Amino acid sequence: MTPPTTQVDSPPSHRWGFGAFVLAELVLILSAVFLSAAAGPVGVDEPIPPIVIVVVTALPTMLAAGVAVLATLLRGNGPVTDLRLRWSWPDVRAGLKLGLAGLVLTAIAGVIWARTVGKLDPSSALASVVDTQPLPLALGIVMFVYTWLIGPACEEMIYRGLLWGAIERLRWSRWAAFVLSTAIFAVSHLEPLRTSLLLVIAIPIGWARLVTGRLPASIVAHQINNFVPAVGILLMSLGIWR
Template identity: 50%
Template structure:
């Protein structure tokens, strides 16, 4: 017995009629991406409504002729999934966003920044500034430094620094000079916790072997340059030009533990705190205002030189600050500049230690 012409194709003689085949989900224009949905000149649609690029890019390709997944690294605002796709079943991505370039190979590569050349290539890329603090935070920390310094000078030192007053106790002097710097650095760190992402992210307070190597290299190079610059400066200005700390401790003697405390304060404490304040907090505040790394380097270097309130030595301090700032500029972190600053302070710290324990030092030529 043959199957009648009107029977369904594939039906067995005398058997039950075959069930209709379930429709493919890819053929349903209200629930899936199909070729008609992305035809030329039509916006992308799902469930009968236009969708934005975020929805289209959320998953991989679902069917032949569907939208491809978003290229890796493309900023959400750069693509236009809901715009007019190019001719053909696949939509073409628009041109690279302003300031970015498409990485080869293929049309769906990552969006990368343009290659940096010249001096721009020397500086580490600036991290996005997402913190909520800015220049007022630096001014607050600097105000704390000045107020604590004034209070320490009155309460601890008094009139000892005057020419007619009694000699200052070395240990008291160490406390009176270290506490204001520590207080300012503490304010800087607290600001990053309260109004930002913490000192590691906001200030770049991280360390690596590369940072230490760069800090040592620039520190010793800066030490050589600053020593030569100091000799030239003494020849121009005269031998009486010295640091405020050297002037205050000149001619004093102290037990070796106290002298060692002076050495630690000059070589370790002061560089750590000053870098947090100037090339951490001030640097971040300047970049928050829209400045690039090089402008931040220039501003922080000049402010650092004049913030010591030693106008006669300001040009020399400017020379000293350049390699320290370069360490921060090249690495983008404070670890390198802290090391460079410590190396730069090493010889003055050793000289103060030897002077305090009574070892005679050669007089400048």
């Protein structure tokens, strides 16, 4: 599939760079560690409280995205300009097409990954936890909405927004921004066994940012990619699918 090409805006002028991205990453990692520690130790056979699963999963990424927005407000032109958050229907359509193409690519890569690695499940760490410990319906719905809509938007603001903008500020090429943001996105999930699969997943998402020059296309592509695992988490929470 050949993605639609739209006019790419000139790089915005801002005073934030890699330092802002590093700060956002530190907030993500340290808040996850702090929240996990604050929840207290959990025994081997002791179930993790459902609310802890939701908070530790969702809050760090949302806080890191908040850092991205704050950086643009304090040292730039605001998130719409600096993170390229200006919405348009052509961008949305590009994100839908590339997201659907990414679903096919991800499905193929998932089969290859599972056969290569062996019996290990290619699903995310969150899905593995929910599989063994279903969430109550209300929290299951919260995690469905987060996994499908909120999480992808937050991650895109961090990686294809803040990180991409930091690379642009150095006057590196868009291809360098695409390659670096794709690689760092995959590694930053801290799931070594799934890094190669996450690289494949990230390619159509980053491509949406590359060809449109704006973030909404990659957000939509990411949300399309996350819809199937989000439904899986919801069905696990309902006890329908294991």
